[in-house]
Amino acid sequence: MTRRTARDLRSDSRSAVLRAFFSLRTATRQELSQHTGLSVATVSTLVKEFLTAGVVHVEAVVSSGVGRPLEQLRLDPSRGYIVGVDVAETYVETTVFDLSLDPRGTVSVPLDEHQNSPQYVVDGIRLAVHGVLALAGVSTSSVVGVGVSLPGQVQPDLGVSVFAPNWAWHDVRIKELLTAELGMHVHVDNPLKAIAVAELWFGAGREHRDLAIVNLGTGVGSGLVINGELVRGVSNNAGEWGHTLLALDGRLCRCGRQGCVEAYVGVNGMKATLSEIQPDHPALLQQEQRRFVDAVYEGVVAGDPVFVELVDETARYLAASLGDLVNMINPEHVVLTGWTVARLGDWLIPLVRAKIPDAALRSSVAVLTVSASSLASSTVALGMSTLTLEHFLAAVGLPSRTGPAPAQQG
Amino acid sequence: MTRRTARDLRSDSRSAVLRAFFSLRTATRQELSQHTGLSVATVSTLVKEFLTAGVVHVEAVVSSGVGRPLEQLRLDPSRGYIVGVDVAETYVETTVFDLSLDPRGTVSVPLDEHQNSPQYVVDGIRLAVHGVLALAGVSTSSVVGVGVSLPGQVQPDLGVSVFAPNWAWHDVRIKELLTAELGMHVHVDNPLKAIAVAELWFGAGREHRDLAIVNLGTGVGSGLVINGELVRGVSNNAGEWGHTLLALDGRLCRCGRQGCVEAYVGVNGMKATLSEIQPDHPALLQQEQRRFVDAVYEGVVAGDPVFVELVDETARYLAASLGDLVNMINPEHVVLTGWTVARLGDWLIPLVRAKIPDAALRSSVAVLTVSASSLASSTVALGMSTLTLEHFLAAVGLPSRTGPAPAQQG
Ligand SMILES: [Zn+2]
Ligand SMILES: [Zn+2]
DSSP, X not given: OOOOOSOOHHHHHHHHHHHHHHHHSEEOHHHHHHHHOOOHHHHHHHHHHHHHTTSEEEEEEEOOSSSSOEEEEEEOGGGOEEEEEEEOSSEEXXXXXXXXXXXXXXXXXXXXXXXXXXXXXXXXXXXXXHHHHHHHTOOGGGEEEEEEEOSSEEETTTTEEEEEGGXXXXXXXXXXXXXHHHOSOEEEEOHHHHHHHHHHHHSGGGTOSSEEEEEESSSEEEEEEETTEEXXXXXXXXXXXXGSBSBTTOSBOTTSOBSBTHHHHSHHHHHHHHHHHOTTOGGGGOOSHHHXXXXXXXXXXXXXXXXXXXXXXXXXXXHHHHHHHHHHHOOSEEEEESHHHHHHHHHHXXXXXXXXGGTSOHHHHTTOEEEEOOOOSOHXXXXXXXXXXXXXXXXXXSSOSSSOOOSOOO | OOOOOSOOHHXXXXXXXXXXXXXXXXXXXXXXXXXXXXXXHHHHHHHHHHHXXXXXXXXXXXXXXXXXXXXXXXXXXXXXXEEEEEEXXXXXXXXXXXXXXXXXXXXXXXXXXXXXXXXXXXXXXXXXXXXXXXXXXXXXXXXXXXXXXXXXXXXXXXXXXXXXXXXTEEEEOHHHHHHHHHOSOEEEEOHHHHHHHHHHHHSGGGTOSSEEEEEESSXXXXXXXXXXXXXXXXXXXXXXXXXXXXXXXXXXXXXXXXXXXXXXXXXXXXXXXXXXXXXTOGGGGOOSHHHHHHXXXXXXXXXXXXXXXXXXXXXXXXXXXXXXXXXXXXXXXEXXXXXXXXXHHHHHHHHHHHHGGGTSOHHHHTTOEEEEOOOOSOXXXXXXXXXHHHHHHXXXXXXXXXXXXXXXXX
16 A cells, blocks of 8 residues: 555645636736745746646736836636536536636537447547537647546546446446547546536635535535545545435435435435325426426425425425534535526525524534525536646646647546 | 635645654655655755754764765654643543653543533643643643643634533633643644544554544544545534434434434443333443443343344444445545443444445445554543644744743644
8 A cells, every 4th residue: 555644735736826827817926926825936836837838828027117027927728728528317518618717619419318338428428529629619639638527436547437327337447438539638527526626716615715515406415625625535435425314214315325315305305205295296297307396496486385395394304414514524615506406596595594503513503604606507517627627737847838738647 | 704725835744744753753854755745855944943943853864975964853852841631521631742742641630520610620630730740750841832632612723612511611711721820832622633633643544544533432523534634624623423413303412403423322322222122221220321331341242132232233323324424525444432442342343344335335435444543542632742743833943942932822
């Protein structure tokens, strides 16, 4: 076993400088130093690498009359492009970003959820990637990396989809397949990690160093940010809050365990709760999950007591399970995201705020805020592009500006 | 609100070098650099501060014939002493450590659990601190700091005992009281944080960067280490796993919530389980918690089916709740500690290992090991002394070797 006693402080510093560029857009070395807390010397070393790699350029030179003129630096969007890919059971959505992570175009390709071979999914991804590059007028050779989010458990360093329950995938070497198919550098991860990174860099993470990002939809899960960094755990499974207990020996969850949070606050969990309130309710016949949530929304807006009770009970389950998360992590902020939140957030969030003091320690609740995500859609693609940019930059210093992209991005 | 977007990388580096000294005992700058992953230049800067403060000294100069002679450095135990203080409801235990954290003597003073004024507790601490200094022949002036662990929720930066449930303390400014009473620098924290730091520096943390330290006794709780660092959360409450749900609407917990883990695997939880197995069991009359656990141990050793069932059911609850912790944090290792583990660990741990695969994701269990702590007793005092040493070193560079200790250690 390798004893890993030291943090990778150099990579932390690089990340800090990069994030400072996204916050400040344009900055001098002095401003970057001030923003990150790193010494000007450390910042200068990293900026030099970024300049050599062409990732950063000098936008202006400001002379104040006193002292040396200061260079105003910013990320150079023309250095290349990144494709963010969000793969779900029913679609592939791709977005092209320039190197300052501004979106340049989005394409969505449907997937047949009854087909699930790796080759079928890889074909869908290839179509969507080439489609979005054509749409944005970007050539394959100017793409520095493709970041692909895949459902289920993913090990980014091995490039393996460890387990995708709905596809029955086990240990699929997806990065290898995609690299061969696309002829571009590929980085893989799972959607919760991507969403968390997007929030960390562009959403709630700009204001909070300790936060939990909670995603509610068919499945439920979380991403954890502690001390300004994404928590992965040893096999990239940290944050599987959706499969922590709400009730020992409770409802059967699709993970095989009984009583998981997901079996109560995921969409099928909400259906189970409705069937306990009124077993013959017509909404239970609705097979499409989004339509079911639409029906709940319309019912609660109309003041239908059954749906009001359903939302209240769901909020009770959600507050109880968020209370566990708060007691475990003691975050400053919880961001709620996902399509259930997009639809029902206005009803759920105030109820959760009211109920959470009964579910967690007082001195943890006292410092806590809860809100819906402020990010627009495509957060999975944005997060995957951010991760891919980080991987690209981790390898800068090696390639020349005109040379090929780094040979191995992990 | 302060935007804290940057990590304190300098303090991380200092900690890394200090921990390297504890691992290596004697080391050259080059060895410290190799062990920590920091550059030789960074190591040299920090070593210079440590040398100036007299915390480190040159033990030998080794000449290899080629190149410059290398200085072998080590922590200088004679620079001063630290007192670690473990305050519980029924006792105060103090241990004196030299600056290389070798123990020099221990004293224990009983507390009357029915007395609970801050002044009563402060008096007990003063007696125990002066007692142990007398025992070890250490003068007050050579003490660089006193680290005091207090039960309940503690905010170290404010020096406040936020809430100590058994004493009904609320927002007691304990650091101020103790500083005035002792005339020494005082650092306060809670026992779970102290135990976790002791494991991180001297126990399982030497082998694992992501671990959970789980303490079982009257109360139950955990300390979390992620990426080699203790997780505190925003109000120092992270790791309150004892007050996460095992069962919604379940047994009433002493925190006021229903269904917490502690109400099932704490000693009173075990009593409640026994009363469900056999409501008139004579062991339920035992008021002393340690004697109750002794009775369970003797019963299970003798093969008494009631106690065998009790231990089995307790292991089921423990595995289920550790499964939640594993799903949330995805640690490499779980260390079990505390006096219930000291007594029942040989029975509980194999059962927990067998049951945990049913309670957590397969790819998280695949990378997990579970064991009892390898540390001897007084881990709370050792952990508090470690934290105090870190605080002391955070201020070095300011005082001269012969001057007073830093004026403010936070
Ligand atoms: Zn589950
Ligand atoms: Zn509780």
